[in-house]
Amino acid sequence: xCATRKSVRMLATAAAAALICGVAAExxxxxxxxLNFWLxxxxxxxxxxxxxxxxxxxxxxxRFGEKESRFWNSALKIVGFDKxxxxxxxxxxxxxxxxxxxxxxxxxxxxxxRTIHYSIAEDTGMIGSTFGVEWCVVGxxxxxxxxxxxxxxxx
Numbered sequence: 001x002c003a004t005r006k007s008v009r010m011l012a013t014a015a016a017a018a019l020i021c022g023v024a025a026e027x028x029x030x031x032x033x034x035l036n037f038w039l040x041x042x043x044x045x046x047x048x049x050x051x052x053x054x055x056x057x058x059x060x061x062x063r064f065g066e067k068e069s070r071f072w073n074s075a076l077k078i079v080g081f082d083k084x085x086x087x088x089x090x091x092x093x094x095x096x097x098x099x100x101x102x103x104x105x106x107x108x109x110x111x112x113x114r115t116i117h118y119s120i121a122e123d124t125g126m127i128g129s130t131f132g133v134e135w136c137v138v139g140x141x142x143x144x145x146x147x148x149x150x151x152x153x154x155x
Contacts, residue, residue: 136153
């Protein structure tokens with residue numbers, strides 16, 4: 001009985017190896033239709049909201065409040081934006097995702113002004129259908145995602 005189990009295992013192993021070799025032999029390069037149509041890559045238009053537009057600022061404000069409440073058990077919220085300006089637009093090589101880098105100040109509900117650095121990028125929002133926003137408030141980057149002092153949120 002032990003010899004039968006061993007021979008079944010050997011036969012299954014040999015069959016799996018043959019299947020893998022057969023699949024590997026069948027792989028081919030992409031045909032012209034696949035190269036020109038299906039694998040065309042992203043087509044960016046460099047349409048990115050300006051630094052002081054309402055939609056990106058509302059995203060930052062909502063997500064900041066949610067993060068502070070949910071993860072840090074804090075009631076801190078952004079109540080205003082001030083001195084917003086563009087730092088750079090598409091600072092890297094052509095063909096990369098278009099991004100607008102901005103800086104400014106936020107007023108939080110504790111009465112303090114803090115520096116904020118954020119970027120708005122094309123097609124990086126929900127399922128690539130809208131712009132996305134990455135941001136960091138200096139002094140409140142509690143998980144050090146953009147450490148030191150939000151430097152990694154800048155270009």
